Amino acid sequence: MLKIRSFLSELKAIIIEIIFPVKCLNCGKEGQFLCEDCFSIIQIIDQKYCHICKKRKPANVFQCEECRRKTSLDHVFFATTYQESQEDVLNRKLILCFKYKALIRGLSLIFSKLIIAHFRAIDLINENNDFFENFVIIPIPLHNKRKKWRGFNQAEEIAKCLSLELKIPMLKKSLRRVKNTKSQTETENHQERKDNVEGAFECFDDKPIKERNVLLIDDIYTSGATIEEAAKTLKKKGVKRVWGCVVAMGS
Numbered sequence: 001m002l003k004i005r006s007f008l009s010e011l012k013a014i015i016i017e018i019i020f021p022v023k024c025l026n027c028g029k030e031g032q033f034l035c036e037d038c039f040s041i042i043q044i045i046d047q048k049y050c051h052i053c054k055k056r057k058p059a060n061v062f063q064c065e066e067c068r069r070k071t072s073l074d075h076v077f078f079a080t081t082y083q084e085s086q087e088d089v090l091n092r093k094l095i096l097c098f099k100y101k102a103l104i105r106g107l108s109l110i111f112s113k114l115i116i117a118h119f120r121a122i123d124l125i126n127e128n129n130d131f132f133e134n135f136v137i138i139p140i141p142l143h144n145k146r147k148k149w150r151g152f153n154q155a156e157e158i159a160k161c162l163s164l165e166l167k168i169p170m171l172k173k174s175l176r177r178v179k180n181t182k183s184q185t186e187t188e189n190h191q192e193r194k195d196n197v198e199g200a201f202e203c204f205d206d207k208p209i210k211e212r213n214v215l216l217i218d219d220i221y222t223s224g225a226t227i228e229e230a231a232k233t234l235k236k237k238g239v240k241r242v243w244g245c246v247v248a249m250g251s
Helices: 002-019 086-097 101-121 144-150 154-166 190-197 225-236
Strands: 075-082 135-139 175-177 201-203 213-221 241-250
Touching: 075 086, 075 101, 075 213, 086 101, 086 241, 101 154, 101 241, 135 154, 154 213, 175 225, 190 225, 201 225, 213 225, 225 241
Parallel strands: 075 241, 135 213, 213 241
Antiparallel strands: 175 201
């Protein structure tokens, strides 16, 4: 029954795309959800920053020595920012649109391209670079009830696109969300967000991830509590390194 429902949902999305021409969400130009001109407006982060203290890091350095003890994440890559500023108006618009199922395919591809652009800007992707060897991609999972209600998982959709672009396998079943926590937007401070997701994840199949590097995908990084808890869970199961990877860094 779930497979039939999923197929019908996919079919509905395809029909909508056929009947209603795809237009740029920023300027209205037909052809794609974000035209090349508007894509170029987005400011791609071209440096590495420690996700704990936000200090800029030099080449081949991903984390401050003093911050290393405070996190299970080896680094967090973020393609752009999500702030209350004039420069981020388009970023906020795209991310807010990401909750609509009819737009999920097109926006997932756009967001994966933003991440790839960031990787190129910090020289992770070039002809002689083998940085992503021994990597697997894992999206931050939703609880089954939340995913059924929403109909999709944003992080998973971005991860699918990145898996194809980077030619890295994506694992959906190794990490699961076992606690149906309330939304982090309903919490009031960092400690409450940490408490909300504590014990929220479990690894059910650790063989494919032991001694591997994980690229852990989510859409936005704000407090970092969710992705941090997921990274901690993965490392307890023998993952070598966990690199967070998000579309945008929020305030």
